[in-house]
């Protein structure tokens with residue numbers, strides 16, 4: 305594995321070691337969320353955004369699977385799933401969480417050099433991985449090229465990334481749209497606004513800590529998605545937050 309990727313390993317390995325073992329969300333979303341409300345909320349909203357689109361996949365690649373939260377979620381939505389991640393500790397946690405799932409396999413590798421043949425998967429899922437590739441623009445472009453290479457023609461890549469949200473990358477809508485060469489973007493919609501101060505999600509976190517009944521949680525998730533949509537419609541250019549893109553690979 306190339307020397308430059310050691311820095312990713314160190315960062316994510318450290319996060320995986322520091323998080324509580326039983327908490328599948330802490331090392332892949334916000335490591336500082338000890339109350340768990342914020343991470344559960346983000347996890348919930350990302351899954352409802354995907355659930356309308358990712359149904360009945362034959363084969364699925366979870367691109368940067370982390371602790372395996374999407375491997376668990378998609379195991380009933382795909383016939384077989386492969387999770388890849390560069391970080392040894394993440395792969396070990398994902399193995400533990402998915403040990404009872406017969407249709408899940410895990411491979412430790414860099415997303416810039418996938419050990420799979422061209423057109424191996426019907427679908428690819430990427431949640432919050434491109435946004436952490438910060439060594440250089442080429443790094444992210446190479447990762448996307450690999451993602452598209454292993455996707456079958458006509459297959460779909462489901463991508464949830466922060467747009468203009470990470471201080472280190474600040475990638476725009478156009479940056480993401482441009483990177484997926486040879487693909488058509490068939491879905492492009494906001495999932496969640498960035499910034500807890502202005503967000504309804506802050507209410508959820510506070511409410512959750514005071515033991516809000518679980519039935520109210522999905523309601524707040526849906527409110528956040530509606531508010532994100534409205535916010536985006538009004539101020540498209542300046543919208544920052546989590547975004548869902550679905551790309552379909554065209555014939556070459």
Ligand SMILES: C[S@@+](CC[C@H](N)C(=O)[O-])C[C@H]1O[C@@H](n2cnc3c(N)ncnc32)[C@H](O)[C@@H]1O
Pocket residue numbers: 309312316317331332333367368369370371372373374388389390391394413414415416430431432433436437
């Ligand atoms: C923010 S976490 C997201 C994990 C998972 N997709 C999720 O949403 O739960 C980012 C993940 O990307 C992995 N990662 C970082 N750089 C990578 C690389 N070059 N190749 C493969 N995985 C990488 C990290 O180990 C980490 O597990």
